[in-house]
Amino acid sequence: MEQQLPAGRRPRLVSSLGLGQRCCEVTLDQERGLLAWRHPRRGGENYFVPTSEIIAVEETELNKKQRNTGKWQKLAKPHAFTVYYVKKARNHRWWCRDVTFWCGDENLCNQWTQALKELLEMQKCRPKQLLVYINPYGGKRQGKKIYEQKVAPLFSLASISTDVVITEHANHAKDNLFEVNINKYDGVVCVGGDGMFSEVMHGLIGRMQKDSGIDQNNPKAPLVQCNIRIGIIPAGSTDCVCYSTVGISDPVTSALHIIVGDSQPLDVSSVHHNNTFLKYSVSLLGYGFYGDILKDSEKKRWMGPMRYDYSGFKTFLSHHYYEGTISFQPAKHTLGSPRDKDSCRTGCYICKESEQQLAEQQKKCGLKHEGTVSSKAEHVFSYMHRQDTVQTWLATQRSRQTEEDEEEWKVIKGKFLAINAVNMSCACPRSPKGLSPAAHLADGSADLILVRKCSRFDFLRHLVRNTNQDDQFDFSFVDVYRVKSFQFTSKLSEDNGSNVTDIGKKRFGQFCRDHPACCCNIADSTWNCDGETLDSSAIEVRVHCQLMKLFARGIEENCKDEAAYSHSSIEHLL
Ligand SMILES: CCCCCCCCCCCCC/C=C/[C@@H](O)[C@H](CO)NC(=O)CCCCCCCCCCCCCCC
Ligand SMILES: Nc1ncnc2c1ncn2[C@@H]1O[C@H](COP(=O)(O)OP(=O)(O)OP(=O)(O)O)[C@@H](O)[C@H]1O
Ligand SMILES: [Ca+2]
Structure with a gap:
């Protein structure tokens, strides 16, 4: 589903995509540069990733094992993409994490990868x-x-x-x-x-x-x-x-x-x-x-x-x-x-x-x-x-x-x-x-x-x-x-x-x-x-x-609102 916005403004993508064996609502606010989803398991934990902290986006080929389990079986040919992003842990440590979303509609999958890749292209300060x-x-x-x-x-x-x-x-x-x-x-x-x-x-x-x-x-x-x-x-x-x-x-x-x-x-x-x-x-x-x-x-x-x-x-x-x-x-x-x-x-x-x-x-x-x-x-x-x-x-x-x-x-x-x-x-x-x-x-x-x-x-x-x-x-x-x-x-x-x-x-x-x-x-x-x-x-x-x-940003304040962040709802922030 795509929301229409006034001319000149980048649209917001909101789709129901597969994550693991279940579905979740995924939102990409292109105006604010924020990708968000609620994990269907892990107590419904919300994830917010600024596009400036996305490392890469790749179309993903699902392997045989993945395709033969759960909801995959019902789809003739599932389409998937993986987002690699920065996960901030304790003591200023950063990890590279990834999440793979899937759906049955090839166009929708392409629309998502395209939008994310365009946002990455816009990060002009990144070294090549x-x-x-x-x-x-x-x-x-x-x-x-x-x-x-x-x-x-x-x-x-x-x-x-x-x-x-x-x-x-x-x-x-x-x-x-x-x-x-x-x-x-x-x-x-x-x-x-x-x-x-x-x-x-x-x-x-x-x-x-x-x-x-x-x-x-x-x-x-x-x-x-x-x-x-x-x-x-x-x-x-x-x-x-x-x-x-x-x-x-x-x-x-x-x-x-x-x-x-x-x-x-x-x-x-x-x-x-x-x-x-x-x-x-x-x-x-x-x-x-x-x-x-x-x-x-x-x-x-x-x-x-x-x-x-x-x-x-x-x-x-x-x-x-x-x-x-x-x-x-x-x-x-x-x-x-x-x-x-x-x-x-x-x-x-x-x-x-x-x-x-x-x-x-x-x-x-x-x-x-x-x-x-x-x-x-x-x-x-x-x-x-x-x-x-x-x-x-x-x-x-x-x-x-x-x-x-x-x-x-x-x-x-x-x-x-x-x-x-x-x-x-x-x-x-x-x-x-x-x-x-x-x-x-x-x-x-x-x-x-x-x-x-x-x-x-x-x-x-x-x-x-x-x-x-x-x-x-x-x-x-x-x-x-x-x-x-x-x-x-x-x-x-x-x-x-x-x-x-x-x-x-x-x-x-x-x-x-x-x-x-x-x-x-x-x-x-x-x-x-x-x-x-x-x-x-x-x-x-x-x-x-x-x-x-x-290539640094100084020491970040300990993000006290991180916990609050993950418990608040996606709707509230987007
Ligand atoms: C009781 C323990 C007290 C320990 C006090 C430790 C204070 C350590 C302060 C470290 C400051 C490092 C500043 C950075 C300097 C760098 O540009 C430079 C290049 O890498 N490193 C050093 O010169 C390397 C400098 C390395 C300094 C190591 C100092 C170790 C001191 C040990 C004193 C032992 C006293 C024991 C008494 C029973
Ligand atoms: N191939 C090399 N062989 C010998 N010395 C080298 C070589 N390459 C670099 N160096 C020199 O080694 C010195 C020390 O290296 P480096 O700073 O990487 O390690 P360190 O001294 O163990 O760490 P620190 O400076 O954090 O205490 C540098 O000043 C550098 O000029
Ligand atoms: Ca100074």
């Missing part, structure tokens, strides 16, 4: 062609198997074509991204851990800047946004970026977010030393505790993910602290604070506000705002468009940068057990709410956490609070600031005169004269930059708001 990099040695060395067994079948079900590269050495993916015809792809997928993601991110951001003529070594250079989305199939040791942006490290869930074409902008920090580009960071930039753990754990790679627990225990016992000076610019443009009770969730209004500010800046110099996902053709177009206006963009951003540099800098000198700068919460299985639970994925700021010298017992209390519901910042020896840029110089490098920049030299120099050298003689620690060590302890860091995008 992906470039996949697999690190076969990440985490528990399961990357290849995970991709082949759990992800590739879903991509093929969703008619996504892929070019797959199994990496042969570190930096293989990064180097390759500077050479490939990137406009051929709607996205890049990395199968591995945070290190593998970092490689792909460096490849894409680096490529974008190179093609736009931007010098990455200039710490003040305004960077050009990278619009090719990255998908992460978690197969690493920490998988912090995946966990913090999806809410779980699960290859199937991540594959489904890629298929439905989700998009999550992400802040990226650039890290420089003496006008030399070192790295980009999206999760943790950690000096002291997390730097020392990483340095020690690199020698124990053979232990797999366990290496972090081993090195963590050793580093905790060593209880090293480091003296240095940190200067930072508070992030005044953003609405939130690191002590907020609410966390960044899907559709976060604080990140939206930052996106708007960014869009306004870009509009002023004629750049198209890239907040929404564009098709491949539009991507190429907007890129050429950017070539025309890139000089205007650079000029306005440079003057904005100079103004920003003049803004307030706070300077803190001290002895620290850990200095952690996080662009996102850094939630991961070890720390489900993260190092900074209220940090935002895309607000243009980072949370700077300073853990000052304290007793082992107090430090342990702070560490433990990173793993439970208690407030890890509620200690006299812990301070947290929301910042848009910061610089750090260790006492040792200050004494050796190797400061970050001339501005830094002046600022820190004054402090050294005010506070004569102390007796701390511990060597420098190392910076842990998203799981990789940096060669320099003196660094200059700047947060670039929404520089790149992931």
Whole structure:
């Protein structure tokens, strides 16, 4: 049965179709993009699937066994179609489920598959062609198997074509991204851990800047946004970026977010030393505790993910602290604070506000705002468009940068057990709410956490609070600031005169004269930059708001109304 609607509006399909041995009413509201049916068994449970969460629709050949049972027998030739859709389970896990409907009328069956396929065609944000990099040695060395067994079948079900590269050495993916015809792809997928993601991110951001003529070594250079989305199939040791942006490290869930074409902008920090580009960071930039753990754990790679627990225990016992000076610019443009009770969730209004500010800046110099996902053709177009206006963009951003540099800098000198700068919460299985639970994925700021010298017992209390519901910042020896840029110089490098920049030299120099050298003689620690060590302890860091995008949607609120949803009637909702 088809209902007539005024011209221009898409009709609603309502039919009585077979499901298993029985019949049920199935509704497709094409206007609202919702497929609904009431299961004839399972207590008459109602199902609602937004068309944006349908993976695929296929005509189905019923096998002999199915045809010889129940109602099938009465039909000369039953016609059937199968809908594959996202089923949301607990803890942000997504499954791919399927349901097969049948009927005796071939036309009706065709009408249904046609309507559903047309709705899928309208989902322009979905990728059709992906470039996949697999690190076969990440985490528990399961990357290849995970991709082949759990992800590739879903991509093929969703008619996504892929070019797959199994990496042969570190930096293989990064180097390759500077050479490939990137406009051929709607996205890049990395199968591995945070290190593998970092490689792909460096490849894409680096490529974008190179093609736009931007010098990455200039710490003040305004960077050009990278619009090719990255998908992460978690197969690493920490998988912090995946966990913090999806809410779980699960290859199937991540594959489904890629298929439905989700998009999550992400802040990226650039890290420089003496006008030399070192790295980009999206999760943790950690000096002291997390730097020392990483340095020690690199020698124990053979232990797999366990290496972090081993090195963590050793580093905790060593209880090293480091003296240095940190200067930072508070992030005044953003609405939130690191002590907020609410966390960044899907559709976060604080990140939206930052996106708007960014869009306004870009509009002023004629750049198209890239907040929404564009098709491949539009991507190429907007890129050429950017070539025309890139000089205007650079000029306005440079003057904005100079103004920003003049803004307030706070300077803190001290002895620290850990200095952690996080662009996102850094939630991961070890720390489900993260190092900074209220940090935002895309607000243009980072949370700077300073853990000052304290007793082992107090430090342990702070560490433990990173793993439970208690407030890890509620200690006299812990301070947290929301910042848009910061610089750090260790006492040792200050004494050796190797400061970050001339501005830094002046600022820190004054402090050294005010506070004569102390007796701390511990060597420098190392910076842990998203799981990789940096060669320099003196660094200059700047947060670039929404520089790149992931195939994700942020962490969804726990859907409290899910139960209510399934008990309410189809008629009520449609
Ligand atoms: C009593 C237990 C307290 C445990 C406290 C655990 C807090 C865990 C916080 C994890 C934060 C991860 C942030 C993400 C960083 C990633 O960009 C990076 C790349 O993947 N991963 C690491 O650097 C890998 C970092 C891995 C850190 C593991 C830390 C393990 C600490 C163990 C301390 C043991 C103390 C025992 C005292 C009896
Ligand atoms: N074929 C390869 N051989 C050796 N190293 C590789 C290869 N491919 C990638 N790498 C490097 O391995 C490093 C670690 O990989 P990955 O991040 O996937 O796993 P992990 O370190 O176990 O996980 P995590 O980063 O989540 O802790 C990456 O920095 C990457 O540069
Ligand atoms: Ca942020």
